[in-house]
Amino acid sequence: MHTVELLQEAVDAARKLGYEVRQDWLGGDGGGHCLLRGRKWLLLDIAQSADEQLEVVTDALRCEVGTTKLVKSRELAERINVRSAA
Numbered sequence: 001m002h003t004v005e006l007l008q009e010a011v012d013a014a015r016k017l018g019y020e021v022r023q024d025w026l027g028g029d030g031g032g033h034c035l036l037r038g039r040k041w042l043l044l045d046i047a048q049s050a051d052e053q054l055e056v057v058t059d060a061l062r063c064e065v066g067t068t069k070l071v072k073s074r075e076l077a078e079r080i081n082v083r084s085a086a
Helices: 003-016 050-062 074-085
Strands: 019-024 032-036 039-045
Touching: 003 019, 003 039, 003 050, 003 074, 032 050, 039 050, 050 074
Parallel strands: 019 039
Antiparallel strands: 032 039
């Protein structure tokens, strides 16, 4: 599966888990995820590559209960689980 498709699947899963997703130009400094005033936020830097953005999203998904039920592709599941096992 192409990285852009994995990114879209990951963003969809994050939204289903309650994340507010913002995709903005942050100058390549990177995004991240946080909890602010009781709301989960996922900030993606569109100046970064799809692979770098995907890493930000998978990092957020690793912290969530129920992620495995929302992930459909084997490739995305492996990206989430490989990092958490390291």
